[in-house]
Amino acid sequence: MGISKIDKMHSLSKNQQIIFDLINKSPEPLKAYTILFNVQKKGIKAPLQVYRALDKLVEIGKIHKIESRNAFIACHNSSCQVAKATAFSICEICEKVTEISSAGLSKYLANFKDKDGMKYSKYNLEFFGLCKKCR
Amino acid sequence: MGISKIDKMHSLSKNQQIIFDLINKSPEPLKAYTILFNVQKKGIKAPLQVYRALDKLVEIGKIHKIESRNAFIACHNSSCQVAKATAFSICEICEKVTEISSAGLSKYLANFKDKDGMKYSKYNLEFFGLCKKCR
DNA sequence: CTTATAAATGTTATATTATTACATAGTGTT
DNA sequence: AACACTATGTAATAATATAACATTTATAAG
Numbered sequence: 001m002g003i004s005k006i007d008k009m010h011s012l013s014k015n016q017q018i019i020f021d022l023i024n025k026s027p028e029p030l031k032a033y034t035i036l037f038n039v040q041k042k043g044i045k046a047p048l049q050v051y052r053a054l055d056k057l058v059e060i061g062k063i064h065k066i067e068s069r070n071a072f073i074a075c076h077n078s079s080c081q082v083a084k085a086t087a088f089s090i091c092e093i094c095e096k097v098t099e100i101s102s103a104g105l106s107k108y109l110a111n112f113k114d115k116d117g118m119k120y121s122k123y124n125l126e127f128f129g130l131c132k133k134c135r
Numbered sequence: 136m137g138i139s140k141i142d143k144m145h146s147l148s149k150n151q152q153i154i155f156d157l158i159n160k161s162p163e164p165l166k167a168y169t170i171l172f173n174v175q176k177k178g179i180k181a182p183l184q185v186y187r188a189l190d191k192l193v194e195i196g197k198i199h200k201i202e203s204r205n206a207f208i209a210c211h212n213s214s215c216q217v218a219k220a221t222a223f224s225i226c227e228i229c230e231k232v233t234e235i236s237s238a239g240l241s242k243y244l245a246n247f248k249d250k251d252g253m254k255y256s257k258y259n260l261e262f263f264g265l266c267k268k269c270r
Numbered sequence: 271c272t273t274a275t276a277a278a279t280g281t282t283a284t285a286t287t288a289t290t291a292c293a294t295a296g297t298g299t300t
Numbered sequence: 301a302a303c304a305c306t307a308t309g310t311a312a313t314a315a316t317a318t319a320a321c322a323t324t325t326a327t328a329a330g
Contacts, residue, residue, distance in 0.1 A: 013278055067202035100249055108243055114224060114235055120264035129255035148307055
């Protein structure tokens, strides 16, 4: 089999892999300095090393930034690999964050045009409410 | 006439008014420390004074925070006074931000239910693209 | 395989954004 | 006046993020 071209395109460097692994196994969004603290034993010592990996991972769609929380979660939605169309639900009590994948929603937003007929190349949507447990 | 109860509820304190006026007359979103710099001549000296006013103004819906930019703009949409349903377009070149008021969009999002049937009390949507001038 | 180029890393310092903690003053009831 | 609530003032510090520069590693073209 070997490594296909598309796999190679998304292959991660050492730091990127370390940081992605940490985020990917976390049940909750992680903040940059929480990540830094957790990867120091792996040799990543400085904030910039973390931020650079985060930037790249966001760029290639492996993780998303939850803007209202300054935190990062792994993408669990193959359809947003390009990181251009993201939607999340956030519980205001327990802070649980879930990525929403709704074909209807993404179709509606991808096609949304404003009054000037402007179409957008990207969007991020954050819903807030109470999750099942906290209701 | 006098001041009605509902007006009074939303009447602003001195610092809140100073900061709201500044944001309201700005053509672009303002950052907290830009605000601080610009109101120092009015006697507001410390970051916390700015952040407290911003928190309150967001809470009562007079301004909104653009989460992806850590900046604040005045609300220009009477229907989101409660600050529970916000949508913006952001130009990725000139950084111009416009509040979107689309009945269709707000209706669609207000009624959106996820797979668990969860309904949300609040949302924030940020669209990214190029504005007329930058296209 | 070597050279050119781009991508990633390492490191220090610093900039930017936001909050904690505590003391004081004003505002609106009852 | 007494009470509760909201807002203010001030200093210190925490949390988030980037600039600048040197070096190394990976990738692709010749």
